[in-house]
């Protein structure tokens with residue numbers, strides 16, 4: 145078959161489609177977004193009616209996928225790493241219920257935080273939930289792990305976590321496809337109590353999960369993705385996990401002189417690790433992310449063979465690996481000099497010219513003048529750029545939804561005014577429940593839902609609350625007299641400032657909705673309309 | 679054969695269409711290729727780059743080493759300078775000269791040109807003007823691609839075929855205009871290389 149030129153994220157989508165997937169569930173988040181977008185655009189997926197609509201958040205996505213698995217079909221749920229924090233309750237318990245149809249949880253980590261607020265390593269979640277984890281080292285492997293992953297999940301009777309990182313998600317290479325497998329037919333679980341985690345049943349299911357660990361480990365030891373290659377030089381044995389394997393082999397295109405264990409399936413393959421330990425004087429561990437394998441093998445007392453990696457300073461403790469850092473750890477003479485000419489200036493990302501968030505912040509800054517700095521809690525989205533010059537309007541960005549709840553806590557502590565700024569998609573994701581808390585207590589605070597009618601930051605996906613925001617606020621119990629909508633535009637500046645001042649003075653929950661379509665989605669829509677006309 | 683290229687510019691300038699043409703040409707010539715892109719946050723007017731690796735042998739790393747690139751191909755002059763630490767000693771800088779100024783502390787034209795010209799192997803291309811002469815300012819990316827052609831280690835016909843594939847749906851006229859832009863860019867680079875020898 146001819147090779148397709150695919151991003152790692154797209155390779156996973158294609159692999160899942162070819163592996164018989166019936167539905168994909170996700171909330172967007174860099175670097176995972178392209179997986180679902182690929183399925184949404186795939187002709188075959190549309191013909192097969194593979195579900196691919198966005199979910200309101202990662203938890204609803206995870207649970208919906210679990211429901212599809214319950215009904216016997218193969219399904220994937222995708223998210224960025226911090227999304228797994230949101231989905232964690234469902235995720236951890238899904239290991240205990242087990243699956244019926246194959247269930248793959250694809251999580252994209254972002255070491256070096258290219259577009260994230262932390263660099264947490266999802267392999268720990270896999271270990272925590274006691275699930276098998278797959279970690280592709282290249283695009284072809286990404287394809288195959290998704291393709292064969294459903295079978296693995298079905299044969300081990302447990303969800304399988306596929307962990308990727310930015311570098312593989314957003315890098316393209318040629319990928320060879322396999323024959324398309326049929327989708328499963330609808331079939332209920334054999335044991336109708338499998339998914340009922342009442343304590344008495346949960347205890348039994350948990351013991352089953354514990355007992356399965358041996359089978360999971362054996363599966364890792366026999367996995368085609370875990371490769372052991374003995375080298376002539378026994379001074380060092382190298383364990384390279386996932387994409388770190390590439391940075392190792394970049395220095396040994398003709399084959400490595402040391403013994404190498406490539407790990408791309410967990411739990412850690414004990415047999416091969418023991419073999420490596422017996423064979424080599426010292427051990428070097430290369431992993432993209434936290435030192436998970438290293439911590440385990442080095443041990444608290446460091447009494448075994450010397451282990452090198454991120455903990456002993458051979459590699460930096462944080463940030464993404466690259467060929468130079470790995471080369472240096474291996475003793476190669478590499479350049480680490482990144483100094484650029486003094487005249488090269490930084491270009492921080494900024495809000496687009498013409499963006500409605502700009503007008504909302506201009507008004508907010510003026511309305512806030514009499515109160516001073518420190519009253520505005522914000523959230524995650526394009527509008528977070530309001531933290532940077534020229535606006536410098538906001539004082540927090542922690543996790544999706546935290547603007548509203550933090551503003552409530554600060555108001556409870558006596559801060560007046562206490563203001564939240566949140567986007568429409570973030571509000572739908574996890575702002576609504578916090579607003580309910582505030583309404584229940586009649587907290588004195590103002591929530592600005594800066595509505596650009598899309599999920600802007602991640603490229604303009606459908607926003608779940610689109611067209612429903614006022615109704616949702618009313619339904620939650622906000623006084624309709626204090627739900628105010630305005631078009632954020634320079635010509636409405638004074639009106640907006642006045643509106644904010646009034647609501648800041650109100651002792652209760654108020655909502656201001658500056659609403660104007662994202663100029664990026666607007667431009668795209670105009671281009672499409674023009675194309676359809678011609 | 680092995681060519682490591684860093685393509686750079688500012689979010690929204692469309693560097694990905696350049697890598698798409700090169701990537702397609704590479705696959706059609708049975709070469710291995712890997713291309714790491716930047717998506718997300720930095721696309722909002724920030725600096726963006728793509729690591730493009732082409733080789734007749736299998737490629738491991740998605741990222742290019744410091745001092746490892748054979749070519750920096752930039753659609754913006756200051757952005758070319760940002761990646762000079764990645765350039766090998768014999769590598770070339772091929773850049774558009776039209777600045778994209780969305781920050782207050784953008785360097786002066788003079789300082790910028792001095793810095794670029796201090797580099798031993800540099801091809802400066804007024805791609806916007808050349809593209810306009812060829813029929814559309816929007817083809818300036820393709821002019822830059824043409825200017826990179828002598829350094830790619832691939833037959834020029836492969837790039838022409840890539841252009842035909844990518845623009846084919848838009849009609850003969852657009853294809854011809856882009857082919858003209860591609861050739862015009864190549865001529866500029868060839869002249870500079872000839873003078874350097």
Ligand SMILES: Cc1ncc(C[n+]2csc(CCOP(=O)(O)OP(=O)(O)O)c2C)c(N)n1
Pocket residue numbers: 171172173174202224226227228230524525526527544566567568569570571596598599600601602607
């Ligand atoms: C738990 C979690 N999921 C996903 C993301 C990725 N993400 C960051 S901002 C954002 C969308 C924000 O959309 P919206 O609130 O409408 O604001 P806009 O960007 O349109 O201004 C997403 C999906 C994240 N940071 N955290």
